[in-house]
Amino acid sequence: MATTTAPTTQSLSHAVRWQSMAEARTVEAMIDYRDAEMARTALIESSLRRKIERSAIALTIGEATGMSEAQVQLRLSIADRVRAKTPQVWDAFIDGRLDFSRVRDISAAIEKLRRDESIARLDNRVLAYATSHTGAELRQWLRRFVQRVEADLAVERAEAERAERHVSVAHGDDAMAWLNAYLPSHLAAAIEARLRTAARKPADPDDDRTVAQREADLLVAWCTSSDAATSAVDANIAVTVAADVLAGAAAGFAESTDGRWAVPASWIADVAATGSTFWHRIVVDPVKDDVLSHEYLGRFAPDTLAAALQFLHGVCQAPGCMVPAERCDLDHRIPHPHGPTTGDNMGPLCRRHHNLKGHGLLHWSTSQPRPPTKPMVIEIYQPAPTIDVEYVPA
Template identity: 70%
Template sequence: MATSTAPSTTRLGDVVRWRAMAEWNELEAMLDYRDAEMARTASVEPPMRRQIERSAICLSIGEATGLSEGQVQGRLSAAGTVREQAPSVWDAFGDGLVDFTRVRDIAATIDQLKRAESVTRLDRLVVTYAVDHTGAELRAWLRRFVQRVEADLAVERAEDERRHRHVAVRHGADSMGTLYAYLPSHELAAIEARLRKEARRNVADDDERTVAQREADQLVAWCTHSEAATSAVDANIAVMIDADVLAGAVAGFAESTDGRWAVPAGWIAAVVGTGSTFWHRIVTDPVTDDLLSHEYLGRFSPDTLNVALRFRDGVCQSPGCMVPAERCDIDHREPWPEGRTRADNLGPLCRRHHTMKGHGVLKWSTGPPGRRDPLVIEIYLSPTSIEFDG
């Protein structure tokens, strides 16, 4: 009787769950100890003595767990917030479905929310998403949740924070220092894109500098030449804005397609109004996700279509991969020439996942392109296969 020798990831999954359950037990014990000490010291007199004994709670927990007082305080704060305000998340944590890293991110989001109904809604929805997505994807989801559920308050916070923009220079050792700039995200994205483009343009054969060094030198050149003050930012920046937000009917945000940042939609509208920026407005077919009606007969898609595809998808289409689409290859779902060079048959894959697909390890399913949630990629581990729903 034949037996399969294919490796299994079942044990790894079990270990991850046991680790999360162990984290929950540790934090539950820490919270119980804190609560018991707070109750015990409630009647301690005089008040100064009560305050001193309570201030030693985190120190005692730290001595028992090997953590610093600051680490204990941070863990107690996050765990207490979730246990008290998000019972579904706390129960999922106890069952090992989510780990403390995700719980901490959810707690930070709860601290941002100002309305009780928003916290209740978050508790109802977040576990389902957190269980099946990476930590990076969850953080992006949480940021979008705040911006959509409490858009008016989030815009107010962004406007207030924008007032604190500044540049700081710090001189350090070995004749080096740091230039720090606290700027709106869309402006940083434009600077980042332009630096990346300029550092790779017309590189001489004898130029031994790394890309990072060329980017640094380029920034110095822009900042130290007089014409830099009037130079235009030459960069392709893609954002997604809901139609009602774009129309000004409701408050909302413009989000980068790779999910790394978002700014109030009004900030983008202000940039458009300067007349010095070119914009693409891309309307996606709600059924097929096709971006252009024209079909291209060649194998390689033209630059216009490549830009549109990267704007549409934002990141590599392998489940859980967060490599920005601008650093990905444009891949045919159905290989050319049988598969046409058009938007509904193309999507970005990072070089690593593109190589895996080329060797038959990854395979596109027949799911719709351009949408990460319903996309399915089959990962074959001979002789068995595992399917991941991304």
């Protein structure tokens, strides 16, 4: 009698590793061919002929692999950089523990680092994270690593890029155009937050526009109406800043709670100096990660606890999910009424993962949520509300 073997998640993991190993073998074969050709052409007496034949190496590799010359050159440059500067990362790539997309992202971080000790530190630390997190999470981790390890140089690059801010218009087909703005991230986030909030306010029953259409129309109105252009930006943004950076004792960045962007802390200080900001300080219990010591009766968290949890976690707490916390439900890890309505028993879950958890399909340990990494959260409002709130555990 014939037997069948049901597929397992382990077989999926093996398939992914074999694919990563195949990528590594392809890159190794490219390197071997290039190095052999460089050695062969070194014996050519004519410098012109030698230059011509070497310029065709990438083309020949591309013909064999179905890649363009630019793709081949990119892979070779990434391989050379990673192999020479981060040998542990290279070994993990050859072994199939890292795929090429993660190696490419690590290579981009290496390119930004300027100090040998910083690159060595990256090589020692990145594998533990890269092999256990998604590509999006790794890119955020790498950005934070570069900003924290070489904060002074990262601030210099940010200041240089801020000088390049501009707006451009590209006209397309069908009577439409793209309006693009290259802006500091905290200002772009303020615009995004204001658009999102204003477009979702209750609309006229006869207004059949989608939310996206209302956002586009609002932006046009704000840019073309003098009254709208001079009105206060009603935006609610949360960032985290290390205490020494906030005090000016060290260079560093203020990072958004969802991890999508970060700006030099001095830029946030400039906003604070205008007097139009409102600050929340959230103190986290170092043992329980409880943002408030109070226990609330009932199922739903009050506004103060909800805001604290959103700013603390930043994103959905399901593994690998990057949905911003403000668009998530607040979930009881131990379900209500058995679990309390407290900071250490609640966290954001996007609606999809919340539903999966409710149906028992989210295989995620309620005793080991994604740990918060934000010991201090600063919330920026414009215009300033009149009430200040401080969260302090008992």
